[in-house]
Amino acid sequence: MSQTQTNNKTLINFMNKRKLAMVFSIALIIVSIGSIAIKGLNLGIDFTGGYLIEAGYKDDANLDQIRDALADAEFKDAQVQNFGSSKDIIVRIAPRADINKATIGDNILEVLKTTSEQEVQMRRVEFVGPQVGEELRDDGGIALLVALGGILIYISMRFQLKSAVGAILALIHDVIITVGIFSILQLEFDLTVLASILAVIGYSLNDTVVVLDRIRETFRNVRKTTAEDILNISINQTLARTLVTSLTTLLVLFSLFFFGGEIIHGFALALIIGVVVGTYSSIYIASSTLMAMNIHKQDFLVVAKEEIVDDAP
Amino acid sequence: MLNQYPLWKYILLVVVLVVSSIYALPNLFGEDPAVQIGHRTKSLTEEDKLVIEQAINAKNLVLKSSELSQGHVLVRFNDVEAQSKAKTALKEALGKQYLIALNLAPATPEWLRALSAAPMYLGLDLRGGVHFLMEVDMVAAIKRLEESLLSDIRTTLREEKIRYRGVRRDDNGLHITFRNLETMQQASEELPRVFRELEFTNDEATLTLNARLSEVAIRNEKKSALQQNIITLRNRVNELGVAEPVIQQQGSSRIVVQLPGIQDTAGAKKILGATATLEFRMAAGTRTDWLDAEESGRTPLNSILYHERDGSPVLLNRRVIVTGDQIIDAASTFDSQKGTPAVTVRLNGKGAKKMGEITRDNIGNPMGVVFIENKVETKKVGDTITKHRTTTKEVINVATIQGQFSARFQITGLESQEARDLALLLRAGSLRAPVEIIEERTVGPSLGKDNIAKGFMSVVIGFCMVLVFMTVYYKGFGLIANVALTANLIIIIAVLSLLQATLTLPGIAGIVLTVGMAVDANVLIFERIKEEIKNGNSPQASIHSGYEKAFSTITDANVTTLLAAIVLFTLGTGPVKGFAITLSIGILTSMFTAIVGTRAVVNTIYGNRDIKKLSI
Numbered sequence: 053m054s055q056t057q058t059n060n061k062t063l064i065n066f067m068n069k070r071k072l073a074m075v076f077s078i079a080l081i082i083v084s085i086g087s088i089a090i091k092g093l094n095l096g097i098d099f100t101g102g103y104l105i106e107a108g109y110k111d112d113a114n115l116d117q118i119r120d121a122l123a124d125a126e127f128k129d130a131q132v133q134n135f136g137s138s139k140d141i142i143v144r145i146a147p148r149a150d151i152n153k154a155t156i157g158d159n160i161l162e163v164l165k166t167t168s169e170q171e172v173q174m175r176r177v178e179f180v181g182p183q184v185g186e187e188l189r190d191d192g193g194i195a196l197l198v199a200l201g202g203i204l205i206y207i208s209m210r211f212q213l214k215s216a217v218g219a220i221l222a223l224i225h226d227v228i229i230t231v232g233i234f235s236i237l238q239l240e241f242d243l244t245v246l247a248s249i250l251a252v253i254g255y256s257l258n259d260t261v262v263v264l265d266r267i268r269e270t271f272r273n274v275r276k277t278t279a280e281d282i283l284n285i286s287i288n289q290t291l292a293r294t295l296v297t298s299l300t301t302l303l304v305l306f307s308l309f310f311f312g313g314e315i316i317h318g319f320a321l322a323l324i325i326g327v328v329v330g331t332y333s334s335i336y337i338a339s340s341t342l343m344a345m346n347i348h349k350q351d352f353l354v355v356a357k358e359e360i361v362d363d364a365p
Numbered sequence: 366m367l368n369q370y371p372l373w374k375y376i377l378l379v380v381v382l383v384v385s386s387i388y389a390l391p392n393l394f395g396e397d398p399a400v401q402i403g404h405r406t407k408s409l410t411e412e413d414k415l416v417i418e419q420a421i422n423a424k425n426l427v428l429k430s431s432e433l434s435q436g437h438v439l440v441r442f443n444d445v446e447a448q449s450k451a452k453t454a455l456k457e458a459l460g461k462q463y464l465i466a467l468n469l470a471p472a473t474p475e476w477l478r479a480l481s482a483a484p485m486y487l488g489l490d491l492r493g494g495v496h497f498l499m500e501v502d503m504v505a506a507i508k509r510l511e512e513s514l515l516s517d518i519r520t521t522l523r524e525e526k527i528r529y530r531g532v533r534r535d536d537n538g539l540h541i542t543f544r545n546l547e548t549m550q551q552a553s554e555e556l557p558r559v560f561r562e563l564e565f566t567n568d569e570a571t572l573t574l575n576a577r578l579s580e581v582a583i584r585n586e587k588k589s590a591l592q593q594n595i596i597t598l599r600n601r602v603n604e605l606g607v608a609e610p611v612i613q614q615q616g617s618s619r620i621v622v623q624l625p626g627i628q629d630t631a632g633a634k635k636i637l638g639a640t641a642t643l644e645f646r647m648a649a650g651t652r653t654d655w656l657d658a659e660e661s662g663r664t665p666l667n668s669i670l671y672h673e674r675d676g677s678p679v680l681l682n683r684r685v686i687v688t689g690d691q692i693i694d695a696a697s698t699f700d701s702q703k704g705t706p707a708v709t710v711r712l713n714g715k716g717a718k719k720m721g722e723i724t725r726d727n728i729g730n731p732m733g734v735v736f737i738e739n740k741v742e743t744k745k746v747g748d749t750i751t752k753h754r755t756t757t758k759e760v761i762n763v764a765t766i767q768g769q770f771s772a773r774f775q776i777t778g779l780e781s782q783e784a785r786d787l788a789l790l791l792r793a794g795s796l797r798a799p800v801e802i803i804e805e806r807t808v809g810p811s812l813g814k815d816n817i818a819k820g821f822m823s824v825v826i827g828f829c830m831v832l833v834f835m836t837v838y839y840k841g842f843g844l845i846a847n848v849a850l851t852a853n854l855i856i857i858i859a860v861l862s863l864l865q866a867t868l869t870l871p872g873i874a875g876i877v878l879t880v881g882m883a884v885d886a887n888v889l890i891f892e893r894i895k896e897e898i899k900n901g902n903s904p905q906a907s908i909h910s911g912y913e914k915a916f917s918t919i920t921d922a923n924v925t926t927l928l929a930a931i932v933l934f935t936l937g938t939g940p941v942k943g944f945a946i947t948l949s950i951g952i953l954t955s956m957f958t959a960i961v962g963t964r965a966v967v968n969t970i971y972g973n974r975d976i977k978k979l980s981i
Contacts, residue, residue, distance in 0.1 A: 175812040181803035195936035254929030304827030305882035313819035
């Protein structure tokens with residue numbers, strides 16, 4: 053096994069800026085939690101229940117005219133917006149008690165057809181009943197918790213507790229900030245965004261695990277140096293990989309964001325935010341946590357026996 | 366010697382790649398417009414196929430091919446015009462016992478189909494269609510069972526000559542009251558023997574026998590209500606003429622219905638959710654009695670007050686002659702005398718016998734046809750969610766019996782669309798319990814096409830950008846990673862095609878994401894090799910230890926992502942599941958291509974040779 057040398061590599065001292073990073077992260081988390089508590093999330097109909105109708109016009113859609121027509125037809129609470137292009141619109145209506153819901157989507161389409169002389173095309177009708185919305189919300193929360201729990205167990209088994217705590221803190225950090233940005237910008241939070249948050253968990257962890265793996269290895273191989281130096285060496289050694297992988301992932305996500313269509317926008321955006329924040333957190337949060345918990349060589353020697361099990365490809 | 370692979374690993378790689386390419390291939394062929402023909406009760410045979418082909422040829426339509434499989438005949442056409450003309454021609458030629466549906470059939474060549482290769486199964490968001498989640502009203506199902514038990518208890522007590530005071534039903538179950546202790550004792554011995562699904566308790570103070578459905582009976586009723594409703598919904602969907610519908614149980618009280626490619630969603634919703642059925646009852650009293658009852662609000666013994674569609678009152682006998690369940694066939698026609706819309710119905714043996722007896726004895730008396738519809742709706746007021754149940758009962762027709770009839774007769778008093786819908790509903794059977802649509806996701810055909818085009822576009826662009834980046838950044842090794850990435854994409858498509866897992870738009874997003882993340886394994890390996898070279902190791906040794914050291918890191922990193930994907934799959938629904946599937950498959954295949962695949966190429970190029978410098 054070769055000795056890991058560091059003298060011929062540019063070494064950025066990440067750890068001496070870790071206090072600054074901590075302040076930055078804590079500030080972001082406070083703002084995120086504050087926004088989630090005060091402004092809340094702009095939950096999509098998947099979670100609130102309600103109706104969503106997407107329609108395509110041949111020419112530019114006249115939103116005011118459409119709003120008036122809907123208001124005249126007893127849909128005063130309808131929200132009308134352009135969707136992706138000036139020809140496509142989306143109408144959202146909260147769950148209502150007074151109308152037979154099986155036909156409400158069709159009623160709205162009928163109204164929309166009166167607002168243009170040309171053909172109005174039904175593109176999408178979604179209806180989520182109140183009981184379903186509530187279930188999806190609960191299931192979503194459970195999914196998040198189960199994912200976090202499963203990951204905590206796996207990391208504790210593969211590494212040791214201090215590393216696991218570091219990884220989980222990095223994860224929670226990423227999830228809170230990603231959700232926080234959705235709250236601050238009041239972007240719609242629907243099922244696909246939730247799926248994307250879970251993917252962020254997977255991705256962020258992937259990144260953190262690579263750094264932790266290197267920290268463990270460096271602790272075992274490099275002697276006589278401080279924990280701070282070891283963390284710095286490890287982060288620097290994995291830096292190229294961290295950045296390259298984030299970059300390729302961001303490349304495809306931008307492709308998804310710009311070419312994948314309006315429906316996938318929120319999904320792509322949540323992942324873009326998550327990947328950026330996850331990259332930063334895998335450099336700072338996990339390792340700063342290790343520093344804070346006073347990590348040292350002994351922490352890694354305990355599990356040294358298991359390391360032999362690893363198989364070559 | 367370093368960096369040599371055993372022969373079997375090369376063979377494995379080649380076999381995986383060849384097999385994957387073959388099974389990914391069907392996705393390159395488009396779809397044929399087709400018509401699918403089935404039969405209400407039997408499986409179609411070669412003879413039917415000949416008849417169908419002749420019917421199409423008779424109209425001078427060119428059919429591309431026709432095939433018989435699983436009791437259905439599938440006829441392919443070259444264009445949509447021929448397809449829709451053929452549907453009309455077949456409807457005329459075959460009659461109403463045949464179910465005819467438009468379909469888009471994959472144009473997979475014969476030799477590929479022989480290998481049971483098929484293109485990926487597209488979700489509704491990509492092909493267009495309707496997804497309904499329906500909830501069966503179990504409270505209504507139980508109530509209905511209790512009501513029918515109530516009338517059975519009455520009959521039993523009468524037959525056993527046990528005198529009783531009254532029977533009634535409320536939320537706590539059934540209650541039978543008696544005049545004295547003796548008859549109550551008799552009943553409490555007799556009834557439990559006949560009604561095993563009920564649990565009886567005596568209340569001697571009030572001379573009441575209380576009965577409740579047992580847990581087992583409730584569970585069985587719920588199960589059979591759900592099963593019965595699924596059967597009915599399947600019949601209705603067949604009547605609508607939808608190819609490849611999905612009708613599945615979800616949980617203990619829900620049913621998922623997916624209808625690909627349907628255009629008239631409003632019509633479909635009406636038919637699927639409808640609980641309309643009919644009852645035939647003799648009228649009671651005279652027209653003056655009816656008006657009196659309406660005014661006073663008091664109805665004479667053994668009769669119930671109904672209203673006709675114009676609002677005028679009708680008194681009908683409490684006893685039902687025949688219910689909709691006894692109708693075995695129905696068709697919408699026009700009344701031969703008046704030319705108004707009508708439904709001809711055919712009764713089963715039991716119903717026909719009863720109808721025959723009643724009409725024989727009541728010539729000259731009026732009979733009423735009651736149209737019954739049950740609806741259930743969940744409403745949210747503030748934070749409380751409540752269910753509202755409504756039952757509409759209307760008399761659609763009161764006619765004087767002109768002569769005896771039994772199995773076949775005609776009902777009038779409907780509008781033409783109503784007549785068609787009612788005939789369909791009567792044919793398909795009634796729902797055991799009302800259903801409510803609690804979730805709907807409809808995607809129009811144009812959006813489906815857009816989604817495919819945009820999804821495809823984002824995969825191609827994302828893929829190309831990664832290819833370019835890897836080539837620029839890692840040079841020769843980058844090209845090797847690109848080969849692996851391409852192979853990975855082919856394998857993902859092959860696995861998705863083989864599993865016939867549903868591909869959704871988020872599923873495509875999963876593929877895009879995998880493309881970005883699949884190179885991660887290679888990045889890890891290549892960065893390790895670079896490090897080893899910088900540390901002064903020889904190229905051969907660097908390649909070897911690069912792959913070796915990166916392996917456990919790659920495994921750890923992928924297992925965590927896989928964990929998140931599995932959680933998504935188990936807890937997610939619909940489109941989210943699609944994302945989880947492609948992500949999981951992508952992670953597994955990328956580990957194979959990025960580690961074994963690139964190593965094989967690297968070994969072929971560099972293995973067992975004296976090299977000074979790596980292109981990395």
